[in-house]
Amino acid sequence: xxxxxxxxxxxxxxxxxxxxxxxxxxxxxxxxxxxxxxxxxxxxxxxxxxxxxxxxxxxxxxxxxxxxxxxxxxxxxxxxxxxxxxxxxxxxxxxxxxxxxxxxxxxxxxxxxxxxxxxxxxxxxxxxxxxxxxxxxxxxxxxxxxxxxxxxxxxxxxxxxxxxxxxxxxxxxxxxxxxxxxxxxxxxxxxxxxxxxxxxxxxxxxxxxxxxxxxxxxxxxxxxxxxxxxxxxxxxxxxxxxxxxxxxxxxxxxx
Numbered sequence: 001x002x003x004x005x006x007x008x009x010x011x012x013x014x015x016x017x018x019x020x021x022x023x024x025x026x027x028x029x030x031x032x033x034x035x036x037x038x039x040x041x042x043x044x045x046x047x048x049x050x051x052x053x054x055x056x057x058x059x060x061x062x063x064x065x066x067x068x069x070x071x072x073x074x075x076x077x078x079x080x081x082x083x084x085x086x087x088x089x090x091x092x093x094x095x096x097x098x099x100x101x102x103x104x105x106x107x108x109x110x111x112x113x114x115x116x117x118x119x120x121x122x123x124x125x126x127x128x129x130x131x132x133x134x135x136x137x138x139x140x141x142x143x144x145x146x147x148x149x150x151x152x153x154x155x156x157x158x159x160x161x162x163x164x165x166x167x168x169x170x171x172x173x174x175x176x177x178x179x180x181x182x183x184x185x186x187x188x189x190x191x192x193x194x195x196x197x198x199x200x201x202x203x204x205x206x207x208x209x210x211x212x213x214x215x216x217x218x219x220x221x222x223x224x225x226x227x228x229x230x231x232x233x234x235x236x237x238x239x240x241x242x243x244x245x246x247x248x249x250x251x252x253x254x255x
Contacts (some may be wrong), residue, residue: 001026002196004191007046007056009039016042017053018218024163024211028249029185029195031226032208035241038215040198041167047098047196048165049078060162086156090168092148094140100127101136102153108158116144126154146177150184157193164188166197170204182207202245206230214238 002024009017016039024030032040045051047058053067063080065073094103104123106116114122127133130150140148149169156164169185170178182204189195189208199205205212205226212229214222214237222229222238232237 003059005057007053009053009186016218021229022213024196026194027192028210029189029208031205032198032210032213036216040215040220044198046081070216084162086161086164088156088169090165099137104155126157130154143171146180149181163194170201
């Protein structure tokens, strides 16, 4: 069970999130959609505390943290929550001095203190899962953007997180390379990986999301099953947003 309750987040005078509450069903994919500046990436980053909410609560399974102005959050509580998550960033953020295999192994060795052979076996298993076994010994600089992102997905999955967080995972890629990443995430979705992703990629959201949350100006405008939100949106703002996306991508049929 992953739940965000009444999350508020401001940057100076900019009130980015205004009491956002969402639930992420286990075993499904929830897509956060909305225009730039709607708060979707900030909300995603509040889940693993890359951004610290001013108030509200975050719960993942048996770990829950309540936030309040001026309250201090203990390091142990923060680490316990972060260990429930894996993060895929927009710009990959692979270590350039490590091979693809070493990038996937790194967290297992340094953070979880796994034996090297166990970490290597887990990393090879995950590189195979994302179609990157042949590039295990390649340096990030020799990989395409789509290949780097697939390695980053394997790295995020290495510690078997409860939820995979994806922050605009295809936005730095051209359409062909983005398609590679969509295919990998779709396979993970079919395997029952719980995912929460912020995206403006219509193909990604409509292909793999089971649930959609549409954000506008830091508030939830509409949320529900992807088929309903994409196919029969109730709010006029949702209809306008989806119509604009569809106009940009006429070759993609909505769910």
